[in-house]
Structure formats: structure tokens, C-alpha cells
Amino acid sequence: AQSVTQLDSQVPVFEEAPVELRCNYSSSVSVYLFWYVQYPNQGLQLLLKYLSGSTLVKGINGFEAEFNKSQTSFHLRKPSVHISDTAEYFCAVSSLHGSSNTGKLIFGQGTTLQVKP
Amino acid sequence: DVKVTQSSRYLVKRTGEKVFLECVQDMDHENMFWYRQDPGLGLRLIYFSYDVKMKEKGDIPEGYSVSREKKERFSLILESASTNQTSMYLCASSPSGQGGETQYFGPGTRLLVL
Known part of the structure; x- marks a missing residue:
């Protein structure tokens, strides 16, 4: 069975500092990996995803993530954060599910990024 | 622009x-x-639908049912609400494919059961 672990529930950081949000997954098959962001009182939106190819994936708002197969990790990074990056971030892995082979996301517990002035 | 809306x-x-x-x-x-x-x-999957009138259970289907009579509309039903169903409910949609498709989310419904 697949699972996702986000190692930090909260990450406080000062504005313009770099940040890394950690994500580890377990899977016995090839995976697709995602990072979603949820701003206060909103639904989730896609930051970036890894399907295949280059292990460094660039997303929106200056975020990037690196797929590391040997360490089963997909950590999210940003070199300089802004107040507006304050949000909850979810790592997810996709698997094909059920008789329909529908793509299903398995989410981590979420990491709250708190950017302080 | 893609859009998923939730009734409340x-x-x-x-x-x-x-x-x-x-x-x-x-x-x-x-x-x-x-x-x-x-x-x-995090988020836990209750049910999903891959076509009109087709549905499959997710990880936590107990106490819930769903209905999809039209392609654009997917309803979640709590047959007899209980306090442990107080939660935020999020709907999402995606195209069919091999599993790498982006899911697009609605803004969520925050349900309080008293």
C-alpha cells in the first residue's frame, strides 16, 4: 500500500528566508508525486507534480521539488519566501485504484508554513 | 479558466x-x-466517480453515499448526520488517464453537525 509522510506539521520562517518542506512516500510501484497548496479558506491548487524525466520539478510561485527515488522523498523548496506563501502544503502520491483504474491521490498530513515579517 | 463549485x-x-x-x-x-x-x-477520500452513474468507495465511505446523474454534478449524501461527520468537505475533478492527472478542487464546505 502507498503512504505519504510529511515530517513537519508546522514550519515557521522569516520572510525572505529559504524553506524546505519535507515529504517521504512509500510505494511498491512507479509513482506520480504532487504538491498542492491551500490558502486560508480556499480549496487546494496544484503547485507542481512529478510524472517522469528530470528529477527537479519547477512549479508556480517560485517553488521547486526534487524527486529522490533512493530516499523515497519529494521535498519542496523555495529560496526566498514571502508573507503571501503562508498556507498549508500537502504532498500526495497517485495510484490507480479499483476496477476502473482511476487515478487516486493519497495525501500526507499537511505542513503549515507560517511566514513571519 | 477551470472551475469546481460547491453548493455551500x-x-x-x-x-x-x-x-x-x-x-x-x-x-x-x-x-x-x-x-x-x-x-x-490531511485529506481522505470518501468516494469517487469515474463516469455517470459509476462510483467506487474510497478509504472512508461509511456513513456516506454519492450520486452522479450528470457528468458535471457529483453529490455527497450523509444519510443520517452524526457529530463525527463535522468536517471540511472538498470536491475535486480530473480528466481520465494513467494516474498523473491534476485534480482541480472546489473551495470546500465546512459542515458542523450539532
């Missing part, structure tokens, strides 16, 4: 009531999903 942002119901949560997408997506989101647990 906030809902207050009493224990034992039947509750309907509606979700509509305008992207002609085959797949639609219902999740619940609880602090510290």
Missing part, C-alpha cells in the same frame, strides 16, 4: 438530518472525488 461554504445541521452536498465542474472531466479534511489527517 458553511452548513449547520442537526444530528440525524439527511445532508446533501453538491459539486459542479465545468471542465467536462470524467472523474470526480469527495474528500474530507481534518486537522492532522
Whole structure:
């Protein structure tokens, strides 16, 4: 069975500092990996995803993530954060599910990024 | 611009009531999903649908049912609401494919069951 672990529930950081949000997954098959962001009182939106190819994936708002197969990790990074990056971030892995082979996301517990002035 | 809408942002119901949560997408997506989101647990899949009138159970289907009579609309039903169903409910849709498709989320419905 697949699972996702986000190692930090909260990450406080000062504005313009770099940040890394950690994500580890377990899977016995090839995976697709995602990072979603949820701003206060909103639904989730896609930051970036890894399907295949280059292990460094660039997303929106200056975020990037690196797929590391040997360490089963997909950590999210940003070199300089802004107040507006304050949000909850979810790592997810996709698997094909059920008789329909529908793509299903398995989410981590979420990491709250708190950017302080 | 892609859009997933949910019928209510906030809902207050009493224990034992039947509750309907509606979700509509305008992207002609085959797949639609219902999740619940609880602090510290992330999102957990309740049910999903891969075609009109077709549905499959997710990880936590107990106490819920779903209906998909039209491609654009996916309803979540709480047959007899209980306090432990107080939560944030998120709907999502995606095109069909091999598993790497982006899911597009609605703004969520925060349900309080008293």
C-alpha cells in the first residue's frame, strides 16, 4: 500500500528566508508525486507534480521539488519566501485504484508554513 | 479558466438530518472525488466517480453515499448526520488517464453537525 509522510506539521520562517518542506512516500510501484497548496479558506491548487524525466520539478510561485527515488522523498523548496506563501502544503502520491483504474491521490498530513515579517 | 463549485461554504445541521452536498465542474472531466479534511489527517477520500452513474468507495465511505446523474454534478449524501461527520468537505475533478492527472478542487464546505 502507498503512504505519504510529511515530517513537519508546522514550519515557521522569516520572510525572505529559504524553506524546505519535507515529504517521504512509500510505494511498491512507479509513482506520480504532487504538491498542492491551500490558502486560508480556499480549496487546494496544484503547485507542481512529478510524472517522469528530470528529477527537479519547477512549479508556480517560485517553488521547486526534487524527486529522490533512493530516499523515497519529494521535498519542496523555495529560496526566498514571502508573507503571501503562508498556507498549508500537502504532498500526495497517485495510484490507480479499483476496477476502473482511476487515478487516486493519497495525501500526507499537511505542513503549515507560517511566514513571519 | 477551470472551475469546481460547491453548493455551500458553511452548513449547520442537526444530528440525524439527511445532508446533501453538491459539486459542479465545468471542465467536462470524467472523474470526480469527495474528500474530507481534518486537522492532522490531511485529506481522505470518501468516494469517487469515474463516469455517470459509476462510483467506487474510497478509504472512508461509511456513513456516506454519492450520486452522479450528470457528468458535471457529483453529490455527497450523509444519510443520517452524526457529530463525527463535522468536517471540511472538498470536491475535486480530473480528466481520465494513467494516474498523473491534476485534480482541480472546489473551495470546500465546512459542515458542523450539532
